[in-house]
Amino acid sequence: MFEQIVAASKGKQIVMFLDYDGTLSQIVEDPDQAFMPKEMRATVRDVARYFPTAIVTGRCRDKVYSFVKLAGLYYAGSHGMDIKGPSKSCKYKKGNQGVLFQAASEFLPMIDEVYKDLVEKTKSIPGTKVENNKFCVSVHFRCVDEKSWAALAEQVRSVLNHYPKLKLTQGRKVLEIRPTIKWDKGRALEFLLESLGYANSTNVLPVYIGDDRSDEDAFKVLRERGQGFGILVSKLPKETNASYSLQEPSEVKEFLKRLVDWKKMSQRAAKCA
Numbered sequence: 001m002f003e004q005i006v007a008a009s010k011g012k013q014i015v016m017f018l019d020y021d022g023t024l025s026q027i028v029e030d031p032d033q034a035f036m037p038k039e040m041r042a043t044v045r046d047v048a049r050y051f052p053t054a055i056v057t058g059r060c061r062d063k064v065y066s067f068v069k070l071a072g073l074y075y076a077g078s079h080g081m082d083i084k085g086p087s088k089s090c091k092y093k094k095g096n097q098g099v100l101f102q103a104a105s106e107f108l109p110m111i112d113e114v115y116k117d118l119v120e121k122t123k124s125i126p127g128t129k130v131e132n133n134k135f136c137v138s139v140h141f142r143c144v145d146e147k148s149w150a151a152l153a154e155q156v157r158s159v160l161n162h163y164p165k166l167k168l169t170q171g172r173k174v175l176e177i178r179p180t181i182k183w184d185k186g187r188a189l190e191f192l193l194e195s196l197g198y199a200n201s202t203n204v205l206p207v208y209i210g211d212d213r214s215d216e217d218a219f220k221v222l223r224e225r226g227q228g229f230g231i232l233v234s235k236l237p238k239e240t241n242a243s244y245s246l247q248e249p250s251e252v253k254e255f256l257k258r259l260v261d262w263k264k265m266s267q268r269a270a271k272c273a
């Protein structure tokens with residue numbers, strides 16, 4: 001896989017897109033404790049030195065920033081509905097990059113309301129955790145007894161019946177409630193490529209690494225564009241639009257490190273030539 005990606009990048013700018021949970025951090029029971037190991041942070045910092053890099057996540061943007069803590073990156077939170085550019089100078093930064101795009105601002109009051117309703121409706125089911133991700137809501141069932149999963153899903157559906165403008169999707173032991181707008185991680189990837197000046201460029205090689213169903217939207221965009229590579233993080237074989245796979249975050253780290261080392265070497269070689 002590494003060799004194919006490097007070969008395909010000849011004469012092209014690699015742009016890195018990284019999902020957070022299950023990709024840069026291990027899946028843990030408590031979503032508030034999904035910290036990023038120091039070594040992974042150092043690796044992502046290096047990646048962002050050599051390639052424009054974005055974190056694309058279902059999480060609230062501020063929350064994921066509190067985990068990643070790197071200023072030189074793009075952040076696309078709430079499944080790409082909330083995009084912000086690097087907060088410190090970096091060579092890929094274009095102009096003053098505050099918030100670049102918020103796809104669902106008008107949904108903010110509705111999301112706050114549905115969050116409260118969901119907390120209330122699900123509080124009788126032990127282990128449930130409802131997370132407000134600003135433009136979407138997650139209802140976690142990782143710590144819920146399997147016998148109660150159906151009842152929990154039913155409660156969530158009963159709340160959503162009152163919100164026809166919201167839809168329900170499912171991730172890893174999580175029900176995700178999002179606006180029914182045509183925006184997802186794939187659209188966020190396209191938006192970011194455009195923001196970086198690569199809208200219709202053939203001189204770019206986007207690489208997207210993610211572990212969950214919502215990442216499939218980005219893998220699909222890459223497949224349809226016939227450009228770049230999706231890399232699925234999974235221990236088990238799965239139906240996917242990704243081109244390659246890695247088993248777990250530690251393999252993601254090794255892949256990223258290798259990419260940085262290769263880039264450093266090729267820059268050195270170019271200077272000596």
Ligand SMILES: O=P(O)(O)OC[C@H]1O[C@H](O[C@H]2O[C@H](CO)[C@@H](O)[C@H](O)[C@H]2O)[C@H](O)[C@@H](O)[C@@H]1O
Nearest residue numbers: 020021027028029031034057058138142172174
């Ligand atoms: O797009 P992502 O960054 O992968 O976000 C998807 C969901 O990730 C988080 O939940 C997942 O990770 C948790 C911590 O390891 C785990 O407890 C949970 O079971 C996983 O689904 C996040 O908390 C959710 O809000 C995101 O929707």
